[in-house]
Amino acid sequence: MPGTAEGVDVPSASDVLRRCRELVRPALVDAVGRLHPWTGEMAAYALGWSDTTGTPEPGGSEGKGVRQALALLGAEAVGADAARAVPGAVAVELVHTFSLLHDDVMDADALRRRRPAVWKAYGTGPAVLAGDALLARAVTGLAETPSDHAAAAVRRLCDALNDLVAGQAEDLRFEHRPWHGPGAVGPEQYRSMAEGKTGALLGCALALGAVLGGAPEPTVAALDRAGRHLGLAFQAVDDILGIWGDPATTGKPVHADLHRRKKTHPVLAALAGGSRAARELGTLLASSRPADGAAAERVAALVEEAGGRAATRGEARRHLDAARDTLRATALTRTAARELDVLFAGLADRVR
Amino acid sequence: MPGTAEGVDVPSASDVLRRCRELVRPALVDAVGRLHPWTGEMAAYALGWSDTTGTPEPGGSEGKGVRQALALLGAEAVGADAARAVPGAVAVELVHTFSLLHDDVMDADALRRRRPAVWKAYGTGPAVLAGDALLARAVTGLAETPSDHAAAAVRRLCDALNDLVAGQAEDLRFEHRPWHGPGAVGPEQYRSMAEGKTGALLGCALALGAVLGGAPEPTVAALDRAGRHLGLAFQAVDDILGIWGDPATTGKPVHADLHRRKKTHPVLAALAGGSRAARELGTLLASSRPADGAAAERVAALVEEAGGRAATRGEARRHLDAARDTLRATALTRTAARELDVLFAGLADRVR
Numbered sequence: 036m037p038g039t040a041e042g043v044d045v046p047s048a049s050d051v052l053r054r055c056r057e058l059v060r061p062a063l064v065d066a067v068g069r070l071h072p073w074t075g076e077m078a079a080y081a082l083g084w085s086d087t088t089g090t091p092e093p094g095g096s097e098g099k100g101v102r103q104a105l106a107l108l109g110a111e112a113v114g115a116d117a118a119r120a121v122p123g124a125v126a127v128e129l130v131h132t133f134s135l136l137h138d139d140v141m142d143a144d145a146l147r148r149r150r151p152a153v154w155k156a157y158g159t160g161p162a163v164l165a166g167d168a169l170l171a172r173a174v175t176g177l178a179e180t181p182s183d184h185a186a187a188a189v190r191r192l193c194d195a196l197n198d199l200v201a202g203q204a205e206d207l208r209f210e211h212r213p214w215h216g217p218g219a220v221g222p223e224q225y226r227s228m229a230e231g232k233t234g235a236l237l238g239c240a241l242a243l244g245a246v247l248g249g250a251p252e253p254t255v256a257a258l259d260r261a262g263r264h265l266g267l268a269f270q271a272v273d274d275i276l277g278i279w280g281d282p283a284t285t286g287k288p289v290h291a292d293l294h295r296r297k298k299t300h301p302v303l304a305a306l307a308g309g310s311r312a313a314r315e316l317g318t319l320l321a322s323s324r325p326a327d328g329a330a331a332e333r334v335a336a337l338v339e340e341a342g343g344r345a346a347t348r349g350e351a352r353r354h355l356d357a358a359r360d361t362l363r364a365t366a367l368t369r370t371a372a373r374e375l376d377v378l379f380a381g382l383a384d385r386v387r
Numbered sequence: 388m389p390g391t392a393e394g395v396d397v398p399s400a401s402d403v404l405r406r407c408r409e410l411v412r413p414a415l416v417d418a419v420g421r422l423h424p425w426t427g428e429m430a431a432y433a434l435g436w437s438d439t440t441g442t443p444e445p446g447g448s449e450g451k452g453v454r455q456a457l458a459l460l461g462a463e464a465v466g467a468d469a470a471r472a473v474p475g476a477v478a479v480e481l482v483h484t485f486s487l488l489h490d491d492v493m494d495a496d497a498l499r500r501r502r503p504a505v506w507k508a509y510g511t512g513p514a515v516l517a518g519d520a521l522l523a524r525a526v527t528g529l530a531e532t533p534s535d536h537a538a539a540a541v542r543r544l545c546d547a548l549n550d551l552v553a554g555q556a557e558d559l560r561f562e563h564r565p566w567h568g569p570g571a572v573g574p575e576q577y578r579s580m581a582e583g584k585t586g587a588l589l590g591c592a593l594a595l596g597a598v599l600g601g602a603p604e605p606t607v608a609a610l611d612r613a614g615r616h617l618g619l620a621f622q623a624v625d626d627i628l629g630i631w632g633d634p635a636t637t638g639k640p641v642h643a644d645l646h647r648r649k650k651t652h653p654v655l656a657a658l659a660g661g662s663r664a665a666r667e668l669g670t671l672l673a674s675s676r677p678a679d680g681a682a683a684e685r686v687a688a689l690v691e692e693a694g695g696r697a698a699t700r701g702e703a704r705r706h707l708d709a710a711r712d713t714l715r716a717t718a719l720t721r722t723a724a725r726e727l728d729v730l731f732a733g734l735a736d737r738v739r
Contacts, residue, residue: 069549140511159511164489168553168556170522171548171551174526175545175546185538186530193527196526197520197523200516203516205423207425207513207516
């Protein structure tokens with residue numbers, strides 16, 4: 036639904052996402068078509084285009100395509116045609132899909148967008164292979180882009196990939212750290228993990244659009260920074276949904292992150308307070324009993340009471356503000372900057 | 388042990404491999420050091436540098452480093468200093484390690500170089516992650532190489548990666564194909580799989596050395612072709628060792644590939660013959676009983692009797708000859724060409 040700001044029509048976040056998906060779709064279909072037919076089938080399933088028999092499932096479980104949209108808007112924001120960013124959009128979308136496939140294996144997440152995860156539907160080995168194929172195809176497509184900026188774009192994508200994998204490594208290592216005391220996960224370590232795991236690829240998407248659009252390095256760096264802040268806001272929102280999200284909306288079980296005893300921002304923030312609730316929470320988490328329904332319910336209530344939910348909402352708001360401020364401080368074309376602002380707000384709006 | 392050919396001292400294959408490993412080692416250590424410490428520890432274990440506690444295990448279970456050697460010799464063969472190919476050598480060695488980590492997950496191979504595979508030692512998720520980290524680091528290092536040829540090198544590596552993953556996909560799909568009849572795996576399909584799975588990276592290693600050494604495209608293409616033939620010879624040898632190899636040498640259980648009912652060259656070649664042994668073999672394989680020790684023994688004997696072992700030895704010899712012929716038909720510097728020839732022969736010598 037279009038709104039108006041300063042007298043100019045501004046499309047809604049979902050309008051922006053739809054327009055970008057339509058622009059990128061043919062190139063994305065082409066990229067998946069270049070895979071081995073079997074990995075291509077798994078990729079099409081992961082992208083929500085088809086079911087496990089390869090039968091098209093139009094509009095079924097497709098992702099929003101945030102990363103591809105950021106890539107196109109990154110190019111438009113620096114005055115280039117969105118078409119120049121399409122190879123970057125395809126690359127980040129494929130890398131995102133790769134990371135979902137492999138992360139679901141590592142986290143033993145059985146559900147993804149309300150359907151069985153690829154490893155559940157096809158097996159662990161095939162899911163690993165399909166992820167590898169997507170990653171290889173992502174870098175290849177970008178490296179083959181007929182543009183003077185292709186090599187710089189590949190370096191950007193590689194940097195994001197390393198950050199993404201390091202962030203996932205940090206996140207997995209958090210499981211082995213104590214809930215409190217000397218070895219506990221501090222706020223800075225949490226932020227660094229989330230920036231790698233979620234921020235790096237969002238920043239890269241925007242930056243790739245700007246690189247392929249021929250923007251100077253300071254503009255590229257600013258867009259990367261804005262995307263990383265967006266990622267931190269996005270992750271904070273995701274952490275809130277991982278505890279209090281409605282399963283009908285999130286497609287995940289209630290209290291999913293608590294059952295998995297994940298060290299997410301709300302829990303860590305709650306533990307950092309010195310309240311009675313924080314202490315009870317600490318004791319409860321330190322006990323090695325598996326978190327059944329009632330225990331998870333109690334943990335969620337204590338996290339909220341100890342201020343964890345509010346702190347994470349604050350974290351999301353701060354990073355969303357920082358992301359928008361970064362955009363405003365950068366010389367960008369007016370229309371794309373507005374669309375980015377709408378998109379940013381829309382992505383962090385899920386809990387505001 | 389040095390030998391002489393045409394009156395010139397020629398080092399042995401293991402001399403060549405050792406010299407190349409020493410040249411590449413500092414850059415390889417640096418690359419692994421750039422990984423997240425946890426993935427770095429798994430990478431060091433996979434490379435045979437340390438045990439699962441991170442304690443150095445010098446000379447323990449290190450690979451021969453065939454791919455890194457091919458990269459350096461590829462540069463020397465086109466008249467460039469080996470140092471120029473070091474980033475390519477690091478890249479192919481990291482990609483090889485990535486593929487071992489992920490393939491062992493996909494194939495449920497518990498042993499690698501006489502030690503538990505990474506997924507056995509660290510868990511499946513961590514092994515997948517470490518593979519991802521190695522792959523990302525491989526492409527990054529090459530993309531960041533300060534050379535006019537870096538972008539071309541990245542494209543070469545990407546092409547090999549896609550072939551490698553497609554080859555692994557083909558190999559996994561073979562499991563679901565019948566042993567004989569209309570849907571059976573034909574010799575051309577087997578060759579295409581093996582060329583992707585094994586040949587692509589060996590060809591890429593040689594080609595990368597030549598690319599980074601500034602060689603013209605026809606020379607690069609010829610070296611790539613030679614490496615692919617070498618890969619097919621290597622795979623044929625590997626298939627023979629997978630059935631008849633001495634566990635003390637291969638580090639794998641006796642008849643390993645038969646227990647896993649893998650569709651390898653000796654078995655497929657044996658089935659293709661029309662002899663009585665071939666028919667009995669077909670009946671035995673078509674029965675869905677698990678292959679116990681006695682059954683595997685009988686299968687191995689029938690494969691041999693039906694000519695599968697000889698056919699595969701012939702396949703290895705043909706591709707080794709084609710690889711050497713390709714080298715000889717290419718204008719290369721004399722010393723490097725000789726060392727390549729020695730190395731090629733050494734690699735396929737394991738069953739000659």
